[in-house]
């Protein structure tokens with residue numbers, strides 16, 4: 001269960017983003033979590049809701065966008081579907097992950113006076 | 114303007130960012146990597162399920178290599194120092210990192226253990242991660258390569274169930290192969306097929322630590338990785354904001 005430590009880092013990240021808006025309060029937090037990031041979104045949501053008490057995120061709900069894994073050939077950019085052999089059938093190149101391993105803070109909505 | 118909760122608050126400022134949530138860990142991992150490259154040490158992050166045979170592989174590595182002085186290990190464990198003790202008995206200088214509740218090592222834990230750890234003459238530092246197929250893959254430690262121990266008793270579809278771990282692996286050690294005669298239902302080809310669906314360029318070595326089989330190939334791989342490290346990274350002096358205890 002590393003989702004708690006991720007929430008800790010998330011709250012730190014929100015703090016650093018919110019710092020210039022002194023006096024404002026955090027209203028809503030948005031994150032992108034890749035399918036292959038190794039983070040369980042339900043656990044992350046639960047951990048966030050437990051941990052945000054008493055932090056800068058106390059009154060800010062969390063919206064998690066799950067980013068699907070996208071494999072493609074680095075050569076011809078052919079998309080390789082998940083579950084298939086991760087090698088381009090025409091170029092024989094190993095596939096590259098184009099999306100799906102991100103653990104990103106994407107957007108913070110601040111309420112300013 | 115608030116988009117979602119309908120509060121219609123005009124004082125809302127949306128701030129769009131692309132902020133890596135684990136940025137601090139990643140920075141520390143970069144710092145660790147500088148330590149290793151300055152000392153020409155190949156650092157391997159060894160991961161796998163509980164009981165996959167990680168410590169046994171390292172014990173066999175020490176036996177097969179002839180010169181255990183060239184190896185060091187940090188052994189992550191929830192509660193005990195048993196693995197570090199076993200590795201020391203095998204001749205590998207080791208430190209335990211007991212994580213308590215945490216199911217994985219992070220770069221800061223590794224950095225703290227590096228300082229004051231005598232790595233003179235060490236060519237290869239193994240970090241035996243906490244036995245767990247999910248969490249350790251999330252945290253960069255500063256390693257040059259990820260190696261995953263997967264035992265033949267774990268089931269053919271393990272890679273498909275834990276794609277993150279295998280996607281990040283540079284090498285898979287298929288362990289406990291001495292048991293295959295007792296496991297007629299396990300087909301190794303099935304394991305290879307599963308790996309090819311989660312690893313773009315799967316490299317797999319078969320190993321039986323119990324009778325030291327498969328060690329030659331593994332030692333050669335380590336040697337090649339270390340040579341590659343030496344040629345790609347000229348040892349630069351890295352900067353420190355903290356004092357080194359070594």
Ligand SMILES: Nc1nc2c(ncn2[C@@H]2O[C@H](COP(=O)(O)OP(=O)(O)OP(=O)(O)O)[C@@H](O)[C@H]2O)c(=O)[nH]1
Pocket residue numbers: 161162163164165166167168169170196243244245288289290291292320321322323324
């Ligand atoms: N038959 C057989 N048993 C093995 C082999 N390697 C390890 N084992 C056994 O598997 C069990 C676990 O081995 P360890 O080396 O402790 O595994 P580990 O991955 O380090 O375990 P944790 O650190 O607790 O996650 C022990 O009982 C070992 O004796 C092998 O090659 N063959």
Ligand SMILES: [Mg+2]
Pocket residue numbers: 167168169196241
């Ligand atoms: Mg062990």
Ligand SMILES: [Zn+2]
Pocket residue numbers: 001002003216217247248
């Ligand atoms: Zn975890």
Ligand SMILES: [Zn+2]
Pocket residue numbers: 073074075076077078088089090091092093
């Ligand atoms: Zn192609």
Ligand SMILES: [Zn+2]
Pocket residue numbers: 144148224353
């Ligand atoms: Zn340092």
